[in-house]
Amino acid sequence: MSGKYKNLRFALVAASLVMSANGYAQTVIKGNVTDNTGEPVIGASVIEDGTASNGGVTDIDGNFTITLKGNSKKIKVSYVGMKPQVVSVSGKSVINIKLEDDNTTLNDVVVIGYGAVKKKDLTGAVATVDNKALTQVPVASASEALTGKMPGVQITTTEGSPDADVKIRVRGGGSITQSNDPLYIVDGFPVESISDIPASDIEDITVLKDASSTAIYGSRGANGVILVTTKGGKEGKTSVSYNAYYSWKKIAKKLDVLGARDYANWQYELASLLNKVEDKYEPYFGSYDDLDMYDNVATNDWQDIVYGRTGHTFNHNLNINGGTDKMKYAFSYARMDDKAIMQMSNFVRDNLSLKLNAKPTKTVTLDFQARWSKTKINGGGANEQSSTYNTDKRLRYAIQYTPFPVAGLSTDTDDDDTTNSSFYNPVTSLKDNDQRRVRTTFNMSGAFTWELYKNLKFKTEFGYDTYKVDTKRYYGTTAYYVQNVPSSENQGKPAITLTNQYRTKFRNTNTLNYDFKALFGKNSKHSLNALLGEEYIVTKNETMTNTVHGFPKTFSANDCWRLTTQGTPFQITDFYDPNDILNSYFGRVNYGYDDKYLLSATARADGSSKFSDGNRWGFFPSVAAAWRISSESFMKGTEKWLDDLKLRLSYGTAGNNNIPSGLLVQEYVANSSSWINGYNSYLAPSKTMANPDLKWETTVTRNIGIDFTLFNSKLTGSIDGYWNNTKDLLIQYPVAGTGYDYQYRNMGETRNQGLEFALTWNAINKKNFGLTLGANISFNKNKVLSLGDMESIDNISTQWASSEIDQDFVIKAGEPIGQIWGYKSAGRYEVSDFDIEASKAQGKWVLKEGIADCSNVLGTSVRPGSMKIAETKAEKTGTITTADRQVIGDTNPTHTGGFNINARVYGFDLTANFNWSVGNDVYNANAIEYTQTSKYQYRNLIDKMAGGSRWTNIDANGNLLNWDNAEELAALNANTTMWSPYTGKYVLTDAYVEDASFLRLSTLTLGYTLPENLTKRAGINSLRFYVTAYNVFCITNYSGFDPEVSAIRKTNLTPGVDYSAYPKSRQFVIGMNLNF
Known part of the structure; x- marks a missing residue:
C-alpha cells in the first residue's frame, strides 16, 4: 500500500478516535450545599437537570460529587422545606450553592371541586390538612387524624369499639331528621366514608365549608365537602416506604360499683x-x-372480665412509587389487625391501592386508580348505633351483675344456666349477642385529559364503586330479641339474621377548562379561568335479610350459621331501592385583577330521580369575592412584617336530597313469612307514605373571612363568620291513623351561625431546631326557625328504657336541635315533707298539703328518701305528670377546638395534639340504670348509691323504719346526700344531665430519626422510630366513662346519649417509618 493511503487511513482513525472521545466525554462536578445561615444541608438532592435519576445526595458536610452524562450543563438541587434551584455548571468543576427557606406558603396549591387553586387565591372558606399531619401520628383512619385540627369541623368518635362511627359535622349541619354527614370525595369520586382509607395513603385533605366552595357539588354539598387526595407516583427513581406499629391498650376508665x-x-x-x-x-x-x-x-370485677383484657393492634403498610416524566405509579398495601379490649371481639382490615399516571404525548394525560378494602369485625365490636337490641346494651350486665356468685341466682363463670330475667352473666350475654360482619369496598376510576388547544383542556372521567356488607347476627337464649320477637313456641330459643347489603355506583364526568392567560399576555394584570362540566351518577341499592328462629337451645352461634335448616324460617325480606340517578350541569369562572381583586362565580343544576318532574331540577348558584388588602398602595411600609392580608366574602346555595329513593310512589317489600293468612310470601307496603310533591332541601350560606400571613410566613391565620339557613327541610312527618308511620314532607327551616378562628405560628425553623404551634376554635349556634305546621316534634325517644321513658328529646321552633326533655329534680323527699299524724292514722306515708306527689312518675308510692320532682306546669295540681316535663339540657357545645405542638431538636421530634369541647351536656342514661331499680331486683348499683351516701330505710338491726320511727329515720339519713334507688320505673331528671366539657390530650408522640450519614450506608433514605400514647388524659367533670360519646340510635334527633357504649381505651404505640 502506498504511503499516501497509509497516511490517509491513519488520519481517519485518529479523527474517529477524537470524535468518539468527544461523544463520551463526562464532566465531574463537585460542590457544597448550605442554607442561608451557612450551615451544611445534609441529604439535599443533586440531580442532573433533564434526567430522572442521575445524581445523589449531599453528605454530612453538605458536599456532593456528580458526573454529568448529558448535554444540559445544569444541575437541580432541592431539599424539603427549601426552594429548589437549577444551577448552570458550564465551564465549572467546583460550585457552592446556597438554598433558601421555602416560605411560599401562599403559593401552596389547594384542591377544590373539579380543580385546584393557589392558597393565596382562595375566595371561599376552606381548611386543609397535609400528609405530614396525617402520618406523623399513627391512627386507624384518616377521620381520627383530623380531630381538633380544623376550625368549624367537629369530629366525634362516638364510642370506643374498633368499628365506631366517627361523626363529622361541618358548621353544625342544618337537617333535622336526615343525615348531616358531609360529602366525601376521594380522588374525584364520591364515597360513603373515608374510615376505610389508611391515613398513610393520603396526600392531603381539604374541607369546603361555605357554599361558594361547595356549590360546585350542588345537591350533595349542603353539609360541607371533604376532598381527599391519595398519594400518586412521583417522578424519579423508585422509592419504597414501610411503616409499621404495634400497640397495646387498656380500658381508660371503669365505674366503681357496690362491694x-x-x-x-x-x-x-x-x-x-x-x-x-x-x-x-x-x-x-x-x-x-x-x-x-x-x-x-x-368479688368479681365484671368490667375487667368483659372489657379489661389487654388489646393489641398490629398495623403495617407498604408504599412503592416512582416514575418518569412519561409514566408515574404508586402502589400501597396496608393491614390492621386489632384485638379489641372486649372479650370475643376483633377487627381486621386489608387495603390495596394502585394509582397510575401516563403522559403518552404532550397534550394527552391518562389517569387510573383502584382501591380495595376488606374489613372483618367479629363479636360485639361492630358498630351497632342503629340497633335497639341487646348488643347496644353490652355494658349493662358488666355493671349490674352480682359482684359475687349467689347460689340459684348467678354464677362466676360464663356457663350461666339461671333463668332470672333481671340480668344475665355478662360473658353469656356477649356470647348470646354475637355477630360477624364483613365489609368490602372497591373503587375504580380512570380519566382521559386532552389539551385541545393551548390552555384549553377536556377531561372525561369514568368511575365504578361497589360497597358490600355481609352481616351474620346470633341471638342466644338470653337475648332480648328471642324473648320478645319470635312466636310463642320459638321464644327463648336461639335465632339468627343474615343480612346482605350491596350498593353499586357509576359515575361519568366531563369537563372543559380554559385558562385565558395566553389571550391576556404575560404582563397582563388580568387572569381568567373558566370551567364547564357535566356529571352523571347512578346508584343502586339492594338489601336482603333472612331471619330464622327456633334453633335448639344448645346451638352456638357457629352451629346456627352453619346449620340454618335446623331452625324455622321466619322472614325473608328483599328490598331493592329504585335507582338513584343524578344528572348535573355545572360551571365556574374565576377572575382576578392585579392579584388584588378576586372573583369566583359557580352554578350547578342537578336533576334527581328522587323528585317528580315538576321538582326534579334544583339550581344552586354562588358567588365569592376577595380583596388582597396587603397589595394596596396605602399598605406600603407593611411589607417587612405583613406578607398577605385578604378579605373574603361569599354567598351561595347548596342542596340536599339525602332521602331514600322511591318516595314518590308507594313502595312494596317482598317478604316471606309463615304467619300471615297461612301464606309464605307476600308483597307488603312499606311504612312510609308516598309524597309526589317532595322537592329539594336548600341551604343558603353567607360567609365573611380574613386570611393573614405575617413575618415571612411565620404566623398565619384566618377568621371566619358565617350564617347558614336551611329551608324546605325534608322531615319525617307522623301520619297517625293512615296505616303508615310517617311521610316525608318539605317543611321548616333551621339556622346555623358561628365564628371560626385558626392560627399557626412557625416559631423556629432552623436546620436542627424547629417549633410550630397551631390552634383553632369554633363557635356554632343552631336554631330551628320553623317546623311548618308543627310547633314541635314530640315523642322523640332513644328507646333505651322501652316505654318507661317515652320521650327524652324535643325539637321546638325557636330552640336548638338536641335539647333533652325530662323532669326537673327537686332532690329527695325528706321526713319533713310528710304529715306524720296522718300517716299514722292511715297506715301509709301521707304528704303534707302543698307537697307535690310524684308517685305516678316513679311507678311506686313515695316515701321519705324517694326521688323528688319539681312541679313546673303553670296550673299546679299537686301531682307530678308528664305535663311537668321541660327542657333540661342542651347537647350543643358553646365552642370546640384544638391546639397542637410540633417540635424537633436534631433527630428528635415531638407532637402533641389536644382537643376540647365546652358547654355541651350529656344525657347519662347509664347513671339512670345504675342508680334506679325500676321493676328489677338483684341488680348491682354504682358506688354513689353505697351505704352512707344514699338514703336508707332500715336501721342497724335490719328493721324497716316508717312513720312510727320518723325522727329516727330522719336522724339516720342526716348525713346522706343521695335519694333511695327504689323506683317502679326509670325516670329522667336533670340530675342525669351532666356537663360534658372536656380537654383531652388525644395523642402524644416522641420520635427519633437516625442521622442520614448512618442510614445512607445501609441504602436507607430515612429511618424513624417513635412512641405514641393515645387518650393520654381527659380533664372533665363528667362522671361517666367518657364525655365524648353519642352511642345510641344513629340519628340527629338524639345526640349526646351515653348508654352502654363500648368504653374507650388508653393506647400505647411503638412504631417505625422506613424509606428506601
Missing part, C-alpha cells in the same frame, strides 16, 4: 320495701344477721 356487703345490704332493703324478704332475699343471701359474712367475700 359485696353494700350489695347484700341493698338487696335486703329492697326486699323489705317490697315486703318480700322471705321470698326474695333469704333464699339467696341468708338472714340479715349474717350480713357480716359478706365483709370478706371476694
